[in-house]
Amino acid sequence: MDEFSFIRSIQPRYYRQPSLIKGISDDGAVIRPFGEDFVTAVDTMVEGVHFTKETMPPFYIGHRVLAANISDLAAMGSTPVFYMVSITIPHHWREVELKSLYEGMKLLADDYQMDLIGGDTVSGRDLSVTVTVMGTVAKNKARYRSAARPGDILFVTGTLGDSRGGLEWLLHEERPQSEDAAYLVKRHRSPEPRVAFAENLAHLSRMALNDVSDGIANEANEIAEASDVDLEIAADKLPYSDALANCYPDQYEEWLLSGGEDFELLGTIPEEDWPSIQEAADKTGVAVTKIGRVTQKNGDVPCVRLRRNHRVDVLGPSGYTHLKGEDE
Amino acid sequence: MDEFSFIRSIQPRYYRQPSLIKGISDDGAVIRPFGEDFVTAVDTMVEGVHFTKETMPPFYIGHRVLAANISDLAAMGSTPVFYMVSITIPHHWREVELKSLYEGMKLLADDYQMDLIGGDTVSGRDLSVTVTVMGTVAKNKARYRSAARPGDILFVTGTLGDSRGGLEWLLHEERPQSEDAAYLVKRHRSPEPRVAFAENLAHLSRMALNDVSDGIANEANEIAEASDVDLEIAADKLPYSDALANCYPDQYEEWLLSGGEDFELLGTIPEEDWPSIQEAADKTGVAVTKIGRVTQKNGDVPCVRLRRNHRVDVLGPSGYTHLKGEDE
Numbered sequence: 001m002d003e004f005s006f007i008r009s010i011q012p013r014y015y016r017q018p019s020l021i022k023g024i025s026d027d028g029a030v031i032r033p034f035g036e037d038f039v040t041a042v043d044t045m046v047e048g049v050h051f052t053k054e055t056m057p058p059f060y061i062g063h064r065v066l067a068a069n070i071s072d073l074a075a076m077g078s079t080p081v082f083y084m085v086s087i088t089i090p091h092h093w094r095e096v097e098l099k100s101l102y103e104g105m106k107l108l109a110d111d112y113q114m115d116l117i118g119g120d121t122v123s124g125r126d127l128s129v130t131v132t133v134m135g136t137v138a139k140n141k142a143r144y145r146s147a148a149r150p151g152d153i154l155f156v157t158g159t160l161g162d163s164r165g166g167l168e169w170l171l172h173e174e175r176p177q178s179e180d181a182a183y184l185v186k187r188h189r190s191p192e193p194r195v196a197f198a199e200n201l202a203h204l205s206r207m208a209l210n211d212v213s214d215g216i217a218n219e220a221n222e223i224a225e226a227s228d229v230d231l232e233i234a235a236d237k238l239p240y241s242d243a244l245a246n247c248y249p250d251q252y253e254e255w256l257l258s259g260g261e262d263f264e265l266l267g268t269i270p271e272e273d274w275p276s277i278q279e280a281a282d283k284t285g286v287a288v289t290k291i292g293r294v295t296q297k298n299g300d301v302p303c304v305r306l307r308r309n310h311r312v313d314v315l316g317p318s319g320y321t322h323l324k325g326e327d328e
Numbered sequence: 329m330d331e332f333s334f335i336r337s338i339q340p341r342y343y344r345q346p347s348l349i350k351g352i353s354d355d356g357a358v359i360r361p362f363g364e365d366f367v368t369a370v371d372t373m374v375e376g377v378h379f380t381k382e383t384m385p386p387f388y389i390g391h392r393v394l395a396a397n398i399s400d401l402a403a404m405g406s407t408p409v410f411y412m413v414s415i416t417i418p419h420h421w422r423e424v425e426l427k428s429l430y431e432g433m434k435l436l437a438d439d440y441q442m443d444l445i446g447g448d449t450v451s452g453r454d455l456s457v458t459v460t461v462m463g464t465v466a467k468n469k470a471r472y473r474s475a476a477r478p479g480d481i482l483f484v485t486g487t488l489g490d491s492r493g494g495l496e497w498l499l500h501e502e503r504p505q506s507e508d509a510a511y512l513v514k515r516h517r518s519p520e521p522r523v524a525f526a527e528n529l530a531h532l533s534r535m536a537l538n539d540v541s542d543g544i545a546n547e548a549n550e551i552a553e554a555s556d557v558d559l560e561i562a563a564d565k566l567p568y569s570d571a572l573a574n575c576y577p578d579q580y581e582e583w584l585l586s587g588g589e590d591f592e593l594l595g596t597i598p599e600e601d602w603p604s605i606q607e608a609a610d611k612t613g614v615a616v617t618k619i620g621r622v623t624q625k626n627g628d629v630p631c632v633r634l635r636r637n638h639r640v641d642v643l644g645p646s647g648y649t650h651l652k653g654e655d656e
Contacts, residue, residue: 028401029369030404030470031365031368032365039356040412040445041357044448049451072356075354123377124374124377128416128456142350145354
């Protein structure tokens, strides 16, 4: 199969978004927005850096790279509508693998009625996939990291560290033999972006939101910095799955802070909006946990503190904690 | 310099597009369109496949990949407004080279007041740059390949084959010693997308447009197929530079058809609109040449014919000509 036949084989046979005027078949796609704001983001995953074929079969590579992008839209409070895929294909990749990769994206895109509207196909030494996504959001309703205010509740959806646990299992164990391991592997390979949860909170007047791609230590620091506030996290409130604690009893506590790629949402809201958060969580089948508070900035720079065993440490972006007063 | 410092160093200090609500600094950029249509496209260039550092210094790599994307917008009749850059960086690339690459993009973007609104930075074995562009176009004014009609004039801007000649020089000659060679090298390294020319034709009610990225043989076939018509090209009308004919007297004729990456525009318009085309060309300092005609489809499938030395051959997408009636 030559390049053109392959490209034809992955082209959608129809489009679903009414705002699409022209899809794939010209020099660019044409979109007619309906008076809403537009959100866009881009992400690249490279074989050998972000994944290997051993830990991530092609179908899940596709799923995961699109999920990471959709998660960015969810963290903006945006509804996914379009995606474009630029792929670098090495000679040793077989057509059936490529089709499987695109299928992994397509099935996830179908959940959101997203249309594939463009892309590029080039050859190269390593498989690399760059996905550009576009979403809509009501005017002035995009959710920023800078919206946290002192007194706000800090919450997180789902459980943390599962993806890290799944990766560990894939790297060091023969195969997922237990139900727990299978759960962690599933969380690693096919994360579910929290789009519906965020959409259900569109009526809230103020909410800071960030998605957990690099670990909540990092994302919490991003919110603190963007909002110029301090955050305080209670270590014993961090939500984790039984599967993770069962499989990795000695490591999971660290992974709750530093384990990335869970694609959960970390957010802050005024205390009075907590019932709305619980309602959205119930409605969309997502767990949500209060894990801390937003406070006035205590020092010169915004900072995240972790309260654990009657001690309060500064939590750096990488998940490493150190005593206040130490050199940073 | 770590990744974060590098990313900070390439972030714009201000934005120019009034439709931008949120630039780089969150999970995505937020755009508020002004009732126009939006056009988007994506392109990837990989070191060792699309260029080498020997033929393309980093500054020009940046220029060229963005120019290729802007050219897609020009071919849609669209005005460039935003771009995002996802880059894979090998360890052996030095910071000064990376900055130069981004500078090459920035200087071109400045010509169009385009804002850099997002991106991703990852590591990998080969340098790879994926650029996503966005542009605006008045409602229903996007230019499609499918708009050609029998009787139309076929035209092309600028001269053809120069980029191919420039590449040949870079691959096989010591250095550009003559003025002619320097001209070809410049055309290869820093193509100028024909945005202003296409914008100046916004008032025309119908125009097919395609940009010359793979050679006009290919682009003409794309127009013929999308419009379900035949095209006839007069070989002796194909525009070329003196520089190209001087440097490559034996090869240039082939390159006029198959040489890609000139990023000129190939289009068709009703005969009565020819004066408008000439006016737009004069106004924007771009040459424009009538090179043929659109005709009714003669056979079962659309086809491009090349008239040369009293002979008419079928012109395939790769620039190879063969007699009509031969097996295709």
